[in-house]
Amino acid sequence: MSAIPQGFVAVAQVSELAAGEMKFAAVDSQRIVLANVEGRFYALRDVCGHRNAPLSRGRLIGHLIECPLHFALFDVRTGKLVDGPISADVPAYEVRVEGETVYIKP
Numbered sequence: 001m002s003a004i005p006q007g008f009v010a011v012a013q014v015s016e017l018a019a020g021e022m023k024f025a026a027v028d029s030q031r032i033v034l035a036n037v038e039g040r041f042y043a044l045r046d047v048c049g050h051r052n053a054p055l056s057r058g059r060l061i062g063h064l065i066e067c068p069l070h071f072a073l074f075d076v077r078t079g080k081l082v083d084g085p086i087s088a089d090v091p092a093y094e095v096r097v098e099g100e101t102v103y104i105k106p
């Protein structure tokens with residue numbers, strides 16, 4: 001049995017998220033978008049800094065998340081804005097996978 005990494009919170013099971021998919025998760029009052037890119041898991045705050053759209057409703061294109069509202073693009077690995085009508089990045093969370101469980105550090 002795997003230990004829960006210190007300071008991390010379980011947010012999903014690996015089987016819930018196939019490669020190329022995203023999933024919304026709530027941790028306390030924070031909205032999180034989880035993404036599986038080629039078997040690696042990433043987590044960003046699920047709030048676009050432009051008009052607060054949920055990124056989890058957008059599209060995952062390789063390592064980029066496209067905002068569903070005005071199509072800003074963020075690098076899912078870092079939260080950095082790649083293109084769009086704003087200049088703000090979104091926070092990225094540290095992710096760990098232990099056994100079948102995906103954890104993030106909120």
Ligand code: FES
Pocket residue numbers: 048049050051052053067068069070071072084085
């Ligand atoms: S709300 Fe995301 S680009 Fe406008």
